[in-house]
Amino acid sequence: MSEYTQTDKFDVFVSHAGKDKELAKDICRTLENKGLVCWIAPRNVIAGNSYPEEILRGIEGSTALLLVLTENTQHSEFVLNEVERAKSYGKMIFTIRFEDVPLPKSMELILSSNHWVDAWEMDYPERLEQIVSGLKNKQSVSFEPINTSALTKLARVAKKNVISIAILVILLGMVAFFASMYSPVPMPDFYTELSEVQADDLSVSVKEAYAGSGKLYLQFQPVATELYGATELLTGQYQAHADFDNGVSLQQVVSLANIRFELPEMDSLPASVTLTLSDFTNDQSVSLTYDLPQLSAIISVGEETAITKAAQRLIQQLASANHHCFAVDGFVTRVQGCKFGSMGMAVKYSQLQKVMDYVAIGNNTSDLQHKLVLADKNKWSSGGFSLSLVQDNIDVIVPMYTDEMYLQIGFTDGTTSTVSQLRTTGMTQGNSVVLLAAEQRQAPDLLLSVSTNLNQAALVVPYINAATDVQYALYVGVNEAMQANGNMRSKTGLVLNDLMSIGTINLVVSIDGESTTYEYKNSIASAVADLDLDNAKKQVKSLLGCGQAQCSFGWLSTTQADIDRVADIWVGLSATELVSVEEGDLSLLNRAINSVRLEKLAAEKQRIANDTEQTSNLGFGTPVNLDRGIPLVERLTDEQVFKTSDDWRSIENKREAVIISYTFPLERLFFKVEWRDGTFSNVFVQEIN
Numbered sequence: 001m002s003e004y005t006q007t008d009k010f011d012v013f014v015s016h017a018g019k020d021k022e023l024a025k026d027i028c029r030t031l032e033n034k035g036l037v038c039w040i041a042p043r044n045v046i047a048g049n050s051y052p053e054e055i056l057r058g059i060e061g062s063t064a065l066l067l068v069l070t071e072n073t074q075h076s077e078f079v080l081n082e083v084e085r086a087k088s089y090g091k092m093i094f095t096i097r098f099e100d101v102p103l104p105k106s107m108e109l110i111l112s113s114n115h116w117v118d119a120w121e122m123d124y125p126e127r128l129e130q131i132v133s134g135l136k137n138k139q140s141v142s143f144e145p146i147n148t149s150a151l152t153k154l155a156r157v158a159k160k161n162v163i164s165i166a167i168l169v170i171l172l173g174m175v176a177f178f179a180s181m182y183s184p185v186p187m188p189d190f191y192t193e194l195s196e197v198q199a200d201d202l203s204v205s206v207k208e209a210y211a212g213s214g215k216l217y218l219q220f221q222p223v224a225t226e227l228y229g230a231t232e233l234l235t236g237q238y239q240a241h242a243d244f245d246n247g248v249s250l251q252q253v254v255s256l257a258n259i260r261f262e263l264p265e266m267d268s269l270p271a272s273v274t275l276t277l278s279d280f281t282n283d284q285s286v287s288l289t290y291d292l293p294q295l296s297a298i299i300s301v302g303e304e305t306a307i308t309k310a311a312q313r314l315i316q317q318l319a320s321a322n323h324h325c326f327a328v329d330g331f332v333t334r335v336q337g338c339k340f341g342s343m344g345m346a347v348k349y350s351q352l353q354k355v356m357d358y359v360a361i362g363n364n365t366s367d368l369q370h371k372l373v374l375a376d377k378n379k380w381s382s383g384g385f386s387l388s389l390v391q392d393n394i395d396v397i398v399p400m401y402t403d404e405m406y407l408q409i410g411f412t413d414g415t416t417s418t419v420s421q422l423r424t425t426g427m428t429q430g431n432s433v434v435l436l437a438a439e440q441r442q443a444p445d446l447l448l449s450v451s452t453n454l455n456q457a458a459l460v461v462p463y464i465n466a467a468t469d470v471q472y473a474l475y476v477g478v479n480e481a482m483q484a485n486g487n488m489r490s491k492t493g494l495v496l497n498d499l500m501s502i503g504t505i506n507l508v509v510s511i512d513g514e515s516t517t518y519e520y521k522n523s524i525a526s527a528v529a530d531l532d533l534d535n536a537k538k539q540v541k542s543l544l545g546c547g548q549a550q551c552s553f554g555w556l557s558t559t560q561a562d563i564d565r566v567a568d569i570w571v572g573l574s575a576t577e578l579v580s581v582e583e584g585d586l587s588l589l590n591r592a593i594n595s596v597r598l599e600k601l602a603a604e605k606q607r608i609a610n611d612t613e614q615t616s617n618l619g620f621g622t623p624v625n626l627d628r629g630i631p632l633v634e635r636l637t638d639e640q641v642f643k644t645s646d647d648w649r650s651i652e653n654k655r656e657a658v659i660i661s662y663t664f665p666l667e668r669l670f671f672k673v674e675w676r677d678g679t680f681s682n683v684f685v686q687e688i689n
């Protein structure tokens with residue numbers, strides 16, 4: 001496997017956030033076309049080597065680090081670590097800003113402002129050449145003012161829009177034509193005052209910061225020949241205000257050569273904008289208004305393009321239905337609130353609206369029957385599942401009716417995510433949740449979540465719209481408030497035992513001063529019974545134990561309630577031949593045990609004939625009643641029987657409840673339990689102690 005050596009040297013290490021990889025590749029190509037050698041991940045990472053070690057070798061082997069700075073930078077821990085390492089190694093550090101964003105706080109003490117370059121400024125090419133020259137000569141670079149000719153500025157401005165290119169070509173053609181005729185060409189009268197600038201002198205457009213960024217900028221650029229030679233006007237600084245007719249106002253300090261505003265999200269598209277420029281030095285100002293249809297169309301196209309690209313990125317991010325969940329019902333943990341995206345970086349509702357059509361949930365992958373539609377709040381609740389919105393954060397409320405639920409996202413383009421599994425977080429044993437049945441058809445869903453282990457319960461209204469106040473009542477006339485969290489209401493910390501005897505739970509919902517009371521049948525007792533049965537099924541083997549003469553329910557491990565959940569017990573000498581204790585017909589079991597008895601009796605008689613010491617070395621089981629001194633032959637001579645106990649279902653006031661007894665020495669018995677709900681346990685083995 002190849003590795004870097006001390007001879008591996010690079011001119012520049014290109015540091016960038018993962019989301020800016022395409023932009024970083026473009027910078028790398030530009031620098032390498034100018035003769036520099038770049039180190040960039042993942043291209044220069046040797047396969048099979050430790051990624052962090054490769055990063056450190058790349059920084060150590062480079063003369064300088066070039067930081068690609070966008071809004072994504074502040075979210076990248078790798079970039080911060082790379083910049084810190086480069087600083088500690090004494091490397092030169094250059095920063096190229098591709099978005100008008102401040103330096104991340106974590107880097108302010110590291111990066112020097114005289115090494116910043118803004119990619120949108122007119123002197124960007126010269127600054128880039130200074131960086132290249134400095135790296136080639138292994139010299140530090142401090143950026144000083146550069147005198148750029150008006151013609152060069154003209155070419156750069158014109159390069160950015162077709163109208164200016166056409167004007168430039170026409171002007172240069174005219175110059176060439178008249179020069180060939182030996183006629184003097186009169187130069188245009190360049191503007192000297194800000195007040196001379198008119199609306200037609202600037203073009204307006206909407207563009208992305210860079211491809212795929214999703215950020216839209218409103219840009220004004222000079223197109224008039226009267227501005228191309230007005231160097232002082234172009235390079236001066238002005239206070240710029242953009243006032244849209246939909247009430248949105250933006251302001252920025254700009255140069256006339258490049259006026260741009262980052263567009264925020266707007267409730268409605270503006271039909272016109274007025275740009276006001278004010279001079280700081282001589283109090284001059286000018287207001288320029290741009291027509292409705294043109295600007296509205298440009299912004300619509302720009303927003304549509306940005307939304308499409310943002311949607312593609314978000315769909316890719318959510319394709320695996322990435323989510324994280326938390327309990328909303330206190331310590332009970334059976335009602336989960338799930339957010340989309342990784343922990344601490346949940347996707348906002350305003351972003352989800354652009355790409356997500358619905359969320360489908362169910363308890364198996366083939367039947368996701370509960371569909372929550374983002375665009376229709378009338379479909380934000382189904383069967384206890386719901387959406388809850390707090391400001392711009394949205395949670396999917398999921399009652400975990402089973403330990404595993406399944407979720408899928410449907411996107412606005414018709415595609416769907418993979419089906420994702422939801423698991424209960426926290427304690428699961430002894431926990432359950434039920435959807436209470438309401439007397440009124442229009443009643444909101446009410447969940448009752450319980451923990452038998454903690455003797456706690458919680459009431460959760462997963463979705464309720466426009467309510468100003470929600471209260472619950474366990475007793476008539478005693479209303480108590482529920483806690484609000486977006487569209488959800490909850491009350492945690494209730495005592496489970498207090499709820500067991502209550503037949504009806506009321507919900508009082510107030511909207512604009514009018515209150516409505518909804519009644520719900522409290523099915524918690526049956527739910528707890530089902531929960532206890534489920535718990536008993538999970539630990540069936542511990543319900544009973546077997547000794548040398550009998551198998552029984554023990555008072556230390558089994559309660560009367562445990563026995564009451566059992567409908568019948570099946571027992572046998574093998575897993576394939578079991579008989580019912582409840583029916584009491586043990587003939588099959590007795591025939592089997594006596595067949596074994598006769599074989600052992602013949603073997604014991606033969607042993608005695610060969611052994612004058614009259615002692616038994618029988619290796620089958622453990623003989624019982626040895627203190628009586630009864631020889632094994634005599635005990636094997638008598639017919640052996642299994643007997644069931646008439647009161648095996650009762651353990652009240654007894655140390656144990658005997659299920660079945662036997663006189664033959666056994667090693668093990670096989671059991672199967674039939675439960676009250678008609679289901680059976682798996683066959684299990686009880687060793688004879």
